[in-house]
Amino acid sequence: MRRILIAGNWKMNLDPAEGTSLVEDLLDAAGGWPDVDVVVCPPFVTLPAVAEAVAGSPIELGAQNMHHEDAGAYTAEVSAGMLLTVGCKWVILGHSERRQLFGETDTGVNRKVKKALHAGLLPIVCVGETLDEREASRTVEVVKKQLRDGLAGVTVEEMNEVTIAYEPVWAIGTGKVATIEQAGEVHEFIRSWLNETFGHHIAERVRILYGGSVKPDNAAALLAHPDIDGALVGGASLKADLFDGIIRAAE
Ligand code: PGA
Numbered sequence: 001m002r003r004i005l006i007a008g009n010w011k012m013n014l015d016p017a018e019g020t021s022l023v024e025d026l027l028d029a030a031g032g033w034p035d036v037d038v039v040v041c042p043p044f045v046t047l048p049a050v051a052e053a054v055a056g057s058p059i060e061l062g063a064q065n066m067h068h069e070d071a072g073a074y075t076a077e078v079s080a081g082m083l084l085t086v087g088c089k090w091v092i093l094g095h096s097e098r099r100q101l102f103g104e105t106d107t108g109v110n111r112k113v114k115k116a117l118h119a120g121l122l123p124i125v126c127v128g129e130t131l132d133e134r135e136a137s138r139t140v141e142v143v144k145k146q147l148r149d150g151l152a153g154v155t156v157e158e159m160n161e162v163t164i165a166y167e168p169v170w171a172i173g174t175g176k177v178a179t180i181e182q183a184g185e186v187h188e189f190i191r192s193w194l195n196e197t198f199g200h201h202i203a204e205r206v207r208i209l210y211g212g213s214v215k216p217d218n219a220a221a222l223l224a225h226p227d228i229d230g231a232l233v234g235g236a237s238l239k240a241d242l243f244d245g246i247i248r249a250a251e
Contacts, residue, residue, distance in 0.1 A: 002205065002207050003036060004037070005230035005231075006038050006039070006243075006246055007040075007041060007090070007230065007231070007233065008039065008041060008233050008234075008238075008243055009041050009064060009211075009233065009234050009237060010042045010237060010238060011097070014046055014238065015046060016045065016046050016048070016049035020053045022238070022240055023040060023053045023054050026038075026059065026240050026244060027053075027054070028240075032248070033058065033247055033248065034248065037230070038059050039062045039089075040062070041062040041063060041064050042061075044063065044078055047061065047063065047087070047088065051086055051088075060090060061088050061089060062088055062122075062124070063078070064091075065078075065091070065092065065098060065112075066082075066083055067112070068108070068114070068115040083121060084120065089121065089122060090121065090123075091121045091122070092126065092165075093109055093124065093126065093150075094109035094113075094125055094126045094127070096169045096172060106146055107149060109146075110149060110150050110153070113150060113154060113162070114154065117154065117162070122162075125150055125162060125165065126164075126167050126211070126232070127143050127147060127167070128142075128146075128166055128169050128172075128211075128212075129168060129169065130142075130169045131170035134168065134170065139168075140186070140189050143166070147190065147193055156198050156199060156201075156202055159202045160202070160206075163206065163209060163230075164207070164208045165210075165211050166183065166187060166209070166210055166211070168182070171211075171213050176213060178212060180222060183210050184228070187208050187210065191208065208228065209229060209231055210230075211231060211232030211233070213235075214231040214232075214233045214236060214246060215242065215246070216246050219245070219246040220250075220251075223249060233246055
């Protein structure tokens with residue numbers, strides 16, 4: 001059985017004081033949480049404050065990006081090792097905003113995935129099609145390429161540590177959530193691709209999160225799908241009551 005994972009991607013929101021206050025509110029509510037993994041991914045500068053606030057709690061820490069090199073002349077970048085020193089266990093890689101606004105490619109995502117795994121971080125690798133691609137019936141083709149190129153050279157052993165997030169770009173921050181049928185279809189495809197590529201054990205084990213306008217009122221239905229193993233939450237992860245509601249929907 002795969003354990004549900006609910007991850008909050010704060011994007012470029014919440015400074016150290018605001019982030020601390022949010023996780024304090026979440027921890028006040030955490031008493032009745034179901035048995036799921038909960039991760040928050042603040043901006044880099046907010047990581048140390050949130051790390052302190054969640055120490056010893058059920059909330060784990062992730063980053064939203066990293067560089068694939070260990071150190072060097074890469075102005076404004078942050079390494080996997082640095083993320084580990086501030087208490088990160090997870091890192092989101094290849095988010096569609098990184099791809100669309102900052103020119104990240106599957107090859108670049110692949111380098112980061114390998115570095116994260118090598119360094120001991122758990123990567124959440126994002127894939128998903130744009131509206132144009134969906135309307136041109138290219139969803140499976142696009143997601144397949146992102147998986148193939150983004151995970152190229154990753155070993156079966158390493159795949160045990162990988163989480164995949166399917167986030168249709170047209171559903172991110174738009175309030176347009178994919179239907180269970182639309183999400184389910186792609187999740188099933190991803191699982192069959194994992195089976196073909198890495199074998200049955202990995203296909204059964206790797207968690208596939210859904211992301212894109214997840215809210216407390218649609219989370220339960222999404223999470224009830226047998227191939228949807230959690231959620232990557234943007235907007236609703238910035239409000240304690242909404243994120244708490246999504247975590248509780250995993251019951
Ligand atoms: P959203 O963002 O929940 O605000 O749609 C999801 C994401 O980008 O991970």
